[in-house]
Amino acid sequence: MKVLVAVKRVIDYNVKVRVKSDKTDVDLANVKMALNPFCEIAVEEAVRLKEAGTATEVVVVSIGSKPCQEQLRTALALGADRAIQVDAQDQLDSLSVARILQKVAEEESADLILLGKQAIDSDNNQTGQMLAALMDRPQATFASEVVVEGESLKVTREIDGGLQTLSLKLPAVVTTDLRLNEPRYASLPNIMKAKKKPLDVKTPDELGAQLSAGAELLSVEPPAERQAGIKVGSVEELVDKLRNEAKVVA
Amino acid sequence: MAILVIAEHDNSTLKGATLNAVTAASQIGGELHLLVAGEGCGAAAEAAAQVAGVSKVLVADNAAYAHQLAENLSKLVAELGKDYSHVIAPATTTGKNVMPRVAALLDVAQLSDITAVESDNTFQRPIYAGNAIATVESLDPIKVITVRGTAFDAAAETGGSASVEAVAAVHDAGISAFVGEEVAQSDRPELTSAKVVVSGGRGMGNGENFAILEKLADKLGAAVGASRAAVDAGFVPNDMQVGQTGKIVAPELYIAVGISGAIQHLAGMKDSKVIVAINKDEEAPIFQVADYSLVADLFEAVPELDAKL
Numbered sequence: 001m002k003v004l005v006a007v008k009r010v011i012d013y014n015v016k017v018r019v020k021s022d023k024t025d026v027d028l029a030n031v032k033m034a035l036n037p038f039c040e041i042a043v044e045e046a047v048r049l050k051e052a053g054t055a056t057e058v059v060v061v062s063i064g065s066k067p068c069q070e071q072l073r074t075a076l077a078l079g080a081d082r083a084i085q086v087d088a089q090d091q092l093d094s095l096s097v098a099r100i101l102q103k104v105a106e107e108e109s110a111d112l113i114l115l116g117k118q119a120i121d122s123d124n125n126q127t128g129q130m131l132a133a134l135m136d137r138p139q140a141t142f143a144s145e146v147v148v149e150g151e152s153l154k155v156t157r158e159i160d161g162g163l164q165t166l167s168l169k170l171p172a173v174v175t176t177d178l179r180l181n182e183p184r185y186a187s188l189p190n191i192m193k194a195k196k197k198p199l200d201v202k203t204p205d206e207l208g209a210q211l212s213a214g215a216e217l218l219s220v221e222p223p224a225e226r227q228a229g230i231k232v233g234s235v236e237e238l239v240d241k242l243r244n245e246a247k248v249v250a
Numbered sequence: 251m252a253i254l255v256i257a258e259h260d261n262s263t264l265k266g267a268t269l270n271a272v273t274a275a276s277q278i279g280g281e282l283h284l285l286v287a288g289e290g291c292g293a294a295a296e297a298a299a300q301v302a303g304v305s306k307v308l309v310a311d312n313a314a315y316a317h318q319l320a321e322n323l324s325k326l327v328a329e330l331g332k333d334y335s336h337v338i339a340p341a342t343t344t345g346k347n348v349m350p351r352v353a354a355l356l357d358v359a360q361l362s363d364i365t366a367v368e369s370d371n372t373f374q375r376p377i378y379a380g381n382a383i384a385t386v387e388s389l390d391p392i393k394v395i396t397v398r399g400t401a402f403d404a405a406a407e408t409g410g411s412a413s414v415e416a417v418a419a420v421h422d423a424g425i426s427a428f429v430g431e432e433v434a435q436s437d438r439p440e441l442t443s444a445k446v447v448v449s450g451g452r453g454m455g456n457g458e459n460f461a462i463l464e465k466l467a468d469k470l471g472a473a474v475g476a477s478r479a480a481v482d483a484g485f486v487p488n489d490m491q492v493g494q495t496g497k498i499v500a501p502e503l504y505i506a507v508g509i510s511g512a513i514q515h516l517a518g519m520k521d522s523k524v525i526v527a528i529n530k531d532e533e534a535p536i537f538q539v540a541d542y543s544l545v546a547d548l549f550e551a552v553p554e555l556d557a558k559l
Contacts, residue, residue: 120494226525242542
């Protein structure tokens, strides 16, 4: 079984973002970038499937400008076999990304496509679902457990009320939730080996993928600041404030 | 043009988030239709017809829609959606699961988790874990949108008198199947719609200690939430997680106990009206957003708070 994993280069999750003064976007200049945490979990899951003998090859793909090759190398160091960079502008919309991934998945004839459930920058939570729709394949989003059973896949999903288990016919698209696994760290020897693994560069045109532009970003602003609060000295004072000042408890 | 809102329901009652989505839809303006798709969902459809502002309820009652499988439901919604200017769903796990698929089938973009309606084609939504607010204009003929429930008031559950119409279309893709479900049981109010939320973090130490929060919550009629640290440590189940990757809440009162206040957690609760933080670490980032901060050992402060309320 061949597994394709889509990964995204995003701002490091610990960084506090700043909005540009002209309000066109957030400021990404000189900011630490990293592999999107949900994508890291997707790579880990694919590598575990390979270690279990279920997957024969793990291919990682990222769509973006040249720096995203760093994140592809990270994925290779974590255990992926080879990488594809689709050279395009960063921050493409989800539908464009899904269209490109569709072409890559078809070219690679992947049996399982793993993605993170959302990127922590755009917070869209769309790409996996769109890809599944374009390919007319089943999807399991927010996966916390994935079991391959012959020609089908049993996936446990995190839903609002608890957990739900689905059975999907392969090929299928799965998006990962945080609880799916704990990603490993790349060892230095593996980082060195990753430099020798193949990394192909393609363009959306070569793949025959049409980009879309369904929405336009008009402005980006910082959220309303919360008023600085006060420090109370005792539980008694806290209860008094909640009753008489904030009036939120009876 | 009319707006189609996808109702979230359990076949017998509407889920609260549907009512918030109806309010968002009514701010866009236009005739409002509600789709109730499920199996044996007559009661939910009756409830939907009562919602203020809704003029028509479409009912797709078929085994294919029993568990809202994305593969089947998205085909139905995309087929119906062609005749609407907007297709809207609450940004619950069901809405997030189905709507991008609908958008792709309609060949349009999707706007996730909108928090404000500026006009019929311009909306606000949070990005970067709520640390920036983007204003986005949709250029597509059909706007596919999910709505952040906590950003809109709930529409009135009564006062409407919508007509009810059956939808015959059956889409059974046959590529996915429901196997089972494990629903967490709780007598407390639902986390996302509770007026008061009491949340615990890593500072709780273990799952048993959550009992003191539950006691406090019962006194306040509150829901109990948790930070990711508490969930990952196995203290509580993950459907209690508040944050960017969990549930988004905006109650009247949010009490954060033993929670440091990572960006990820703040994304899920910083729109609460009043925030109280109880933490023994004076430097905890949660104190920067809290209206009332108490630096204290939670194992002393929480029982004392419980006793004094």
